[in-house]
Amino acid sequence: MKPVKVGVLGLGTVGGGTVNVLKRNAQEISRRAGREIMITHASARDLTRERICDTQGITLSTDPYEIINDPEIEIVLELMGGTDLAKELVLQAIANGKHIVTANKALIALHGNEIFAAASKANVMVAYEAAVAGGIPIIKTIREGLSGNQVNWLAGIINGTGNFILTEMRDKGRDFADVLTEAQALGYAEADPTFDVEGIDAGHKLMILASIAFGIPLQFENVYTEGITKITRADVEYAGELGYRIKHLGIARKTANGIELRVHPTLIPERRLIANVDGVMNAILVQADAVGPTLYYGAGAGSEATASAVIADVVDVVRALALDAQNRVPYLGFQESEINNLPILAPAEIETTYYLRLTVEDKPGTLADITGILAKQNISIEALIQKEPKQGETRVSIIMLTQKTIEKEMDAAISAIENLSSVTGQVTRIRLETLG
Amino acid sequence: MKPVKVGVLGLGTVGGGTVNVLKRNAQEISRRAGREIMITHASARDLTRERICDTQGITLSTDPYEIINDPEIEIVLELMGGTDLAKELVLQAIANGKHIVTANKALIALHGNEIFAAASKANVMVAYEAAVAGGIPIIKTIREGLSGNQVNWLAGIINGTGNFILTEMRDKGRDFADVLTEAQALGYAEADPTFDVEGIDAGHKLMILASIAFGIPLQFENVYTEGITKITRADVEYAGELGYRIKHLGIARKTANGIELRVHPTLIPERRLIANVDGVMNAILVQADAVGPTLYYGAGAGSEATASAVIADVVDVVRALALDAQNRVPYLGFQESEINNLPILAPAEIETTYYLRLTVEDKPGTLADITGILAKQNISIEALIQKEPKQGETRVSIIMLTQKTIEKEMDAAISAIENLSSVTGQVTRIRLETLG
Numbered sequence: 001m002k003p004v005k006v007g008v009l010g011l012g013t014v015g016g017g018t019v020n021v022l023k024r025n026a027q028e029i030s031r032r033a034g035r036e037i038m039i040t041h042a043s044a045r046d047l048t049r050e051r052i053c054d055t056q057g058i059t060l061s062t063d064p065y066e067i068i069n070d071p072e073i074e075i076v077l078e079l080m081g082g083t084d085l086a087k088e089l090v091l092q093a094i095a096n097g098k099h100i101v102t103a104n105k106a107l108i109a110l111h112g113n114e115i116f117a118a119a120s121k122a123n124v125m126v127a128y129e130a131a132v133a134g135g136i137p138i139i140k141t142i143r144e145g146l147s148g149n150q151v152n153w154l155a156g157i158i159n160g161t162g163n164f165i166l167t168e169m170r171d172k173g174r175d176f177a178d179v180l181t182e183a184q185a186l187g188y189a190e191a192d193p194t195f196d197v198e199g200i201d202a203g204h205k206l207m208i209l210a211s212i213a214f215g216i217p218l219q220f221e222n223v224y225t226e227g228i229t230k231i232t233r234a235d236v237e238y239a240g241e242l243g244y245r246i247k248h249l250g251i252a253r254k255t256a257n258g259i260e261l262r263v264h265p266t267l268i269p270e271r272r273l274i275a276n277v278d279g280v281m282n283a284i285l286v287q288a289d290a291v292g293p294t295l296y297y298g299a300g301a302g303s304e305a306t307a308s309a310v311i312a313d314v315v316d317v318v319r320a321l322a323l324d325a326q327n328r329v330p331y332l333g334f335q336e337s338e339i340n341n342l343p344i345l346a347p348a349e350i351e352t353t354y355y356l357r358l359t360v361e362d363k364p365g366t367l368a369d370i371t372g373i374l375a376k377q378n379i380s381i382e383a384l385i386q387k388e389p390k391q392g393e394t395r396v397s398i399i400m401l402t403q404k405t406i407e408k409e410m411d412a413a414i415s416a417i418e419n420l421s422s423v424t425g426q427v428t429r430i431r432l433e434t435l436g
Numbered sequence: 437m438k439p440v441k442v443g444v445l446g447l448g449t450v451g452g453g454t455v456n457v458l459k460r461n462a463q464e465i466s467r468r469a470g471r472e473i474m475i476t477h478a479s480a481r482d483l484t485r486e487r488i489c490d491t492q493g494i495t496l497s498t499d500p501y502e503i504i505n506d507p508e509i510e511i512v513l514e515l516m517g518g519t520d521l522a523k524e525l526v527l528q529a530i531a532n533g534k535h536i537v538t539a540n541k542a543l544i545a546l547h548g549n550e551i552f553a554a555a556s557k558a559n560v561m562v563a564y565e566a567a568v569a570g571g572i573p574i575i576k577t578i579r580e581g582l583s584g585n586q587v588n589w590l591a592g593i594i595n596g597t598g599n600f601i602l603t604e605m606r607d608k609g610r611d612f613a614d615v616l617t618e619a620q621a622l623g624y625a626e627a628d629p630t631f632d633v634e635g636i637d638a639g640h641k642l643m644i645l646a647s648i649a650f651g652i653p654l655q656f657e658n659v660y661t662e663g664i665t666k667i668t669r670a671d672v673e674y675a676g677e678l679g680y681r682i683k684h685l686g687i688a689r690k691t692a693n694g695i696e697l698r699v700h701p702t703l704i705p706e707r708r709l710i711a712n713v714d715g716v717m718n719a720i721l722v723q724a725d726a727v728g729p730t731l732y733y734g735a736g737a738g739s740e741a742t743a744s745a746v747i748a749d750v751v752d753v754v755r756a757l758a759l760d761a762q763n764r765v766p767y768l769g770f771q772e773s774e775i776n777n778l779p780i781l782a783p784a785e786i787e788t789t790y791y792l793r794l795t796v797e798d799k800p801g802t803l804a805d806i807t808g809i810l811a812k813q814n815i816s817i818e819a820l821i822q823k824e825p826k827q828g829e830t831r832v833s834i835i836m837l838t839q840k841t842i843e844k845e846m847d848a849a850i851s852a853i854e855n856l857s858s859v860t861g862q863v864t865r866i867r868l869e870t871l872g
Contacts, residue, residue, distance in 0.1 A: 024725075150464050291570075296732055308726040315583045328755070
């Protein structure tokens with residue numbers, strides 16, 4: 001069979017890695033695919049820049065339209081990032097009858113519904129394995145490998161930067177700001193780390209995972225995101241004393257009242273495998289009704305790990321070129337007519353357990369006041385640590401784990417507790433999930 | 437589209453589970469597949485036996501030929517086990533133009549080459565996700581999800597019975613025989629546990645994984661298997677003292693001299709995620725050149741976990757019905773013409789590190805004799821523990837970790853050490869892999 005011609009938009013970390021891996025493993029890939037996959041064209045903003053890849057044999061251009069309008073090119077790899085120009089180019093390429101492979105989580109999370117509708121109309125594929133958890137084939141796993149299951153919930157460490165920071169805080173007893181600076185120096189975190197540390201990036205990925213798990217439309221606006229910037233060394237240590245680790249988790253869960261979509265720091269029991277996923281690594285734990293819990297672990301970012309997912313998508317697209325739309329794997333794993341608008345649970349309605357840390361005056365009655373407020377909101381206490389005051393201090397830390405409660409009850413309790421004259425400052429509240 | 441008619445051979449644990457999950461999740465499955473999947477016929481040896489599934493609406497028979505000869509049935513699920521009758525039925529079904537989904541690891545490991553050749557001739561698919569690691573979609577992952585990679589090595593805990601036994605031995609300080617008896621009572625181990633504890637079952641699965649990882653023919657006769665029956669509580673404890681856990685691993689590795697295919701007890705550093713996979717759970721760690729290390733974890737057996745893999749295969753087969761053979765995923769992930777007869781390394785040539793335990797007379801010169809023998813075979817010692825003799829004993833245990841050495845050098849050293857008059861009994865030797 002003749003080679004499949006592929007055009008690449010963007011020759012940065014992911015685009016360059018894809019060129020490198022396709023070249024190095026050309027023989028192994030065609031042993032599998034039965035066809036040669038040939039990158040004939042690539043575009044980049046600045047052609048004079050030094051590249052991580054050898055572009056010999058590839059026609060280069062600063063104009064991405066040259067690629068998406070080239071009649072010879074069957075598959076376009078969108079590896080440039082961003083959501084404005086990328087969206088415009090992807091929609092135009094689709095209109096031109098090109099199949100799309102993208103690593104762009106923001107593009108899919110924010111504009112996926114529109115892109116899939118256009119692709120369906122044009123009868124082309126849009127593949128996005130590389131958009132979530134880098135090289136871990138989690139999209140394929142949920143869409144195809146678990147297709148016999150109803151997914152109950154999934155929980156993922158899906159941002160390597162955040163996981164690196166939390167791992168360093170725990171292993172070395174360091175502060176958030178200190179580790180962030182190092183992560184920036186190492187290139188793990190951007191100069192503006194907001195997307196990573198505030199959970200936006202993880203929120204994009206969680207939205208994609210939830211859509212393919214439950215067959216719901218993409219709706220990033222309904223994902224609750226909370227960052228890790230307020231996690232202190234003390235919280236990491238107290239969590240450890242109680243047998244927990246703090247991870248920045250994306251959680252999607254199907255409940256009787258609606259779907260939960262939330263990214264936030266989470267205490268998880270240290271004996272769970274996912275609690276031991278450290279550094280920049282990613283992992284997704286999926287709880288499905290037939291298979292039970294399964295976990296998928298690997299590099300969530302990086303040039304060649306992401307390229308691995310891009311290339312797997314290209315091979316899949318090549319294989320499915322000959323299929324009618326009905327037999328191809330649907331964009332979100334579920335047939336388009338079967339995507340359901342299930343209700344999304346408001347954050348205030350989410351039921352979970354909590355870790356609370358308070359600073360209080362060490363005097364009689366304080367604890368009674370606090371536990372009284374919790375009791376009034378029907379919140380039971382599962383564990384409590386009260387630390388001795390430090391030398392010369394009159395204030396002490398109280399750490400509590402609660403039993404399950406509805407978030408709005410907890411909000412009300414925390415407001416009331418913070419109003420107590422014996423309580424100093426704000427109450428630290430971190431959600432806890434047993435993931436059992 | 438009209439429903440796909442499926443016939444099932446065998447209504448035991450896996451067959452019954454498949455009927456149950458297909459019924460319970462019928463709606464979710466057709467939301468994904470876009471087509472109804474209907475089990476119309478099933479065969480079982482004894483129709484009077486009580487079943488775990490409701491067989492209403494399914495035509496039952498004791499004669500499997502009724503199913504494989506039924507012109508209406510497009511896909512046959514071989515869930516009966518065994519290799520004689522199963523092979524005969526599968527080959528006949530293939531000759532009749534049926535696609536096959538099987539959970540039978542022994543059938544594929546021992547007769548896969550012949551079955552795939554027949555299937556290729558008949559232009560039908562043979563899918564076997566359920567044959568390895570139950571519900572973990574590891575076949576799909578390696579064949580499709582990692583198709584851009586060259587696999588360097590993989591290591592798997594792929595027998596739940598063995599892992600349950602080793603976990604209990606460590607957690608509760610129990611002896612092998614004692615835990616085996618309990619595992620038999622719990623139904624985790626067969627009355628004749630040979631297949632599980634001697635590594636035969638894991639060997640079958642490893643062979644399948646190696647074939648799809650490296651594109652080599654199935655050749656179970658070249659898999660080295662060593663069981664866990666000689667692992668003692670003492671070894672588990674010493675390994676723990678040194679920071680290791682003992683797991684029954686299947687390892688396949690591509691080296692410059694050939695492919696390693698081996699199943700044996702293995703010390704692995706306790707900080708590795710796979711060292712923390714406990715009980716009956718399975719996990720496979722894959723090291724591939726682009727993606728780096730990835731790990732896949734889940735239930736390796738059980739009625740519905742295995743059914744999950746069977747159903748995913750059925751959905752895949754349904755989608756690929758319309759494809760010509762060239763575009764379907766090849767049986768072993770590589771095109772048939774691209775399966776290579778790479779040399780398999782003889783066990784004596786394998787290079788690894790070792791844990792050694794010896795019982796010796798506590799007298800001067802003993803250690804010098806032992807280390808002298810090791811030095812003569814170019815074996816360096818990485819760590820050494822010598823225990824004080826117990827009250828009233830004159831013999832002591834010596835535990836050593838070596839650096840990397842070729843197995844035949846180690847065999848020679850052990851022979852020489854066992855011939856020393858100061859050494860009592862046999863030297864215990866367990867391989868060690870850092871998996872880093």
